[in-house]
Amino acid sequence: MPVISFKKNRAPVIVEKGANLMDALLKGGLPVASSCSGDGVCAKCRIQIVSGAENLSPENETEKFLRETKKVAPDSRISCQVEVLGDITVDATYW
Template identity: 70%
Template sequence: MPLISFKKNIHAPIEVPSQTVLMTALLDAGLPVASSCDGDGVCAKCKIVIVEGKENLTSENETESFLRETNNVPKDVRISCQTQILGDITVDASYW
């Protein structure tokens, strides 16, 4: 099962089933994830920096590509409500 690690060591690594949505995994572990749309892919506030392992995430879907373009989201950042985990990653967020 994939492992989510944290750049700032704010939480022990989290083991999750493959294809788990990143936002869901973080919320289930008790970590805050910014969002005003509740993960519906509208607000783009749930941005998570992918420090390592971006190749272990699903490709951007149309919703994430649209949000990236309209909100000027950098390439090392993913919209967590639109991203599934396929392998080990290390993440960070400005609000942790």
């Protein structure tokens, strides 16, 4: 089962393979910014991927659109649109 680790000193979260990143973080007790409740509209749930980007699902069309229109950094992903397929390390400015 994949492990989500954190750049800052937090306990890792173990998830099912294919788990939605935003849902997994919320279930792990971490706040995730969002004004659209994960509908892929606001891009506020962007999460910096410190390592393991290859262990996430490829960008879908919604995420590509949000990346372009909301100016999402290349090392970040829209967490409501991403599936966790393997171990990753993440960070967010508000943690």
